[in-house]
Amino acid sequence: MKEKLVFGNKVLLIFFLLLLFLFLGINITFAQEAGEAKASVDSLAQAPAPPTNVVARDAPNDNGHALVVTWTLSPDDGAGKNNVVSYEILRSDNPDTGFVVKGVVALGISQYEDKGAKEKGDKNYLPSHKDFYYRVRARADGIFSESVVSAPAYAYGQWFHFGKSPIFIGSVIFTFFVVLFINMAKKGKELYVRPIAGIDAVDEAIGRATEMGRPILYIVGLGSAADLGTIASLTILNRVAKKVAEYQTPILVPCADPIVMTVAQESVKAGYYDAGRPDAYKEDSVWYITSMQFAYVSAVNGLMLRERTATNIYMGVFYAESLLLAETGNVAGSIQISGTDQVAQIPFFVAATDYTLIGEELYAASAYLGKEPLLLGAIKAQDWGKILIMISLVLGVLAASFHFDFFVKLFQVKM
Amino acid sequence: MSSEVIGIWIGAILTLGIFSFLYKDNPFYKFSEALFVGISAGYWFVVTFWQYFVPKFWDNLSLAYSELLTKGRVDYHWIYLVGGFFGVLMLLRLVPKIGWLSRWSLAFIVGTTAGLQFTRYLESNGILQVKGTIMPLDLTYPKPFIAHTGFIITDILGTIWCNLLNILYTYSHWVLVVGTFCGLIYFFFSKEHKGVFGGAARVGVWFLMITFGALFGYTVMSRMSLLIGRMDYLFGIWLGLY
């Protein structure tokens, strides 16, 4: 197989540039003239003054099934008679009749997002491109007064979610880093990556298992193929399988997810293939037990003691079972190497295994073990991502200390 | 004897079977384990079949089919066939000659989730964490409750201790920012941990260790609660001792 990118980097850059233009080219402003809201005074004596200036407009950054209603607070909200408790928002598709309460907000709030369902069958369905009218009620203790009807407004979908701009910019920058460093790696530039203790131990541990003539146990964790930690683990498994094939040591990979099992089979098979011993691969060395957490653990624990595995490697996504596995491996006297991106489980791996890859080290390991320039390029991109984060932190903290809050706003994500 | 009583007895015996593993691996444990694996795999398959496969795949397709029969129109529910298509490709693994077609399914699952996770984690683990850490380096963090709680400050030791806690709380924002920064340096792979850089990475490790110790200590309580629950089952529900 040729190690060649199927799609050139230039194509990708152009693609992202196009997206960027799309994002800049869209006109975002859309406002509607507010209908003149006249205060209609309720006949009851204690009623609060009604809210005024009721304006409805399309909700931004959505799929076109929501409207935003704003109003000016009743003069009796927190002042005047000071008896407003809440506001009720009413909607109708007819300016004269058929108004129904769609939502309630507390006093002091002058905005409401009327979010409808997008499914036609839903009773809360709010169609796109259809005019709606709004009224807002100020409610006091057992009594209320209503604003005049707003001007019509309709909902429609947007082409870009501007609230997510920081994430968009972040992804463009990071993608640029990855493409850049991978290109540099392809051109043959040496990329230095510092030694990581847990990763170097993998070789040694495989060697020990070979000397003892006992199998190696590799646990991919409880994650599914949708978890990136599991994918990283499967890449590590590929490199481990290659070494294992070279040393001719048996490897056992019990799995807790059928899809992960099939991927693990491919991964191990590929390792044997890379080592030039495709015929030594045994299909039954990667098998499925069960997807239920503790049943899986009970079986693996039994396996460790009965097969007397010399080396246990735990890489990927782990939950409460981490310590159950690691302690049993300890009882069996195996050398244990672990790595997970689950913060809550790292302490138990640190306490009970010989080496632990902490968080990002798991992802670095998948590239580092193979020493493939393309994958090492990604580690460089991660480091540049960190540099960028650290610069933002320093600048942001300084700005915040001098009370310039614009910097925090750069990172403001609105959903 | 009611089925409930039999059930409790079975549960209790199996509970003891699992506990016996603490002493050493033995046939009693092996039996419980084998049964556990079989039952859990079967249970999981049945539940997934009825709760996902039937409503998501079967029901949607039969709806599409009945629409076709009764109204003669092709409605969008046929789109669920795509899922079935990838599913069947997956099963082709069992046929060695065309087993490579299952790669399409893997490609679909891994590709889709990679695209999904890319933006999700960029937001939750990147942008939002940075935003959370950007804070003014002022000293207004809520002070400890020494004044509030009426600590007895009678001796020198007490005074020192109170002042120490006060300092810790006063510089909370500094510690947070420095800790996050040094932690990031620890995860830096392009440079060896030497000199000033190595020193910062070392501080980062200290912070990591504080977190791991705290998490470990914090978890002990919930793990003990689990054991108390099992003891309740054995002594209370099964033997009825209290």
Next chain:
Amino acid sequence: MSFYEKMMTLDRRWVYLCVGIAVAVPLFVPFTVPVSVTPEVRSVYDFVESLKEGDRLFIAIDYDPTVMAELQPMSLTIMRQCFAKGVKLIISALHQNGPGMAEQLVSLVSKEFDKKSGVDYCYLGYKPYPGLTILAMGQNFRIPFPQDYYGVSLDSMPMMQGVRNYDQVKAIIAMEAGWVADSWIRDANGRYKVPVALGVTGVMAADYFQYLPSKQIFGLMGGLKGAAEYESLAKQKERQATGRMKVQTIAHIMVIIFIVIGNVGFFMSKRKK
């Protein structure tokens, strides 16, 4: 192998055995472990103790059965303490899955003390939008709750005569499993200036200490430990949390003892070399 080296390399089965004993034995042997009472729990207790007959207290039961083990003992103890003193209670349950559980609790305790609904206590029940409900009650309890949980009009209740809003209750003690706690602090205390104390789950406790020094809450009970502290102050007969806490304390002591044994062995055998 020297004695100290043995201390370092105890067979794990001894550890298991000791943990098993530490958890099992306290379940049978009646003894008490002293609970050191923190000031934030004591201030809740002192406040409730200072109430006089006929005073009104508001109790919010905003949790569901999943966190009963931690929060129910607090609710139970405080309600008993109040009923014993003749304090009248107004009780709400603003967690979606909580009202049924809260009703059971209320009827259990009221039967014990032979208290009557509408005379000695008023169980309001549940309304959606907790934040809004809390604000509205600041104006008048009757806005969100014209009737109580059982459908009886608030106006017809003897104990609710002249009781309009938070102004007529001495304080709010809220048992919380989530963000509604913020609403009590921000809306009830912040806007209507009624004293608020919280009982929260163990995991939440650390987040709410910050409201103590600013007096936004006048007391805080955190998790099983907070409940056990309150029970030890109230000295009632039934102490659910204390029983559990006792086991936890012994188990934690056991773990710490083993850590100490390991370290003593480590240092002493190092010194010998």
Next chain:
Amino acid sequence: MRWQIPLLIVLLCGVVVAVQYFVPLEELEFIYENALDWIIITGVFAMMLGLWSLFRVSISKVQNKAPGWGYNLITLAGLFGMLFLGYRVESLAEGSLFMKLFRYVYIPIQATMFSLLAFYVASAAYRAFRARTVVSTILLATALIIMLRMIPLGFLSNWNQVLANWILTVPNMAAKRAIAMGVGLGMIATALKIVLGIERAYMGRD
């Protein structure tokens, strides 16, 4: 063909889903939501592969009379027993034999496996928490401070509580953030490598 098509699928799926995150249009949302359903359906099909694997490994042990083959027989009995009892949707209702097996066999074993952690937490703490180096001393000290909260020490408990709260809200938070950012970078780099077709060990070789 064997390589181009899967890599094209990866690229297409990855880009469409990532773009969908930024483009709230209904049409893209529709594709996205369906794609999630397709993954679930594919997963259910894959389940049969899992069961086949478990079945084959167990049955080959029974056939070869491998050591402990009797236990494999028990596993198979449990598996097929559950499959047989769960043949109709009513089996999932409370009170069926299927649910009774779940309740009286599965639940107790599951809870007991989980509770073994109480023992393991103690033995791991005993073995690992030694004040060998500065780093391991820090680990030991914080664990002790947090655990001591549960033990009555008179007025010392109050001080310890204040210190523990600080540890949980300040340094703990700092390190968690650093880990989260690192993991996030690793994850998005992995996702990119997958979508760009650089990372493809998961697809095996020919």
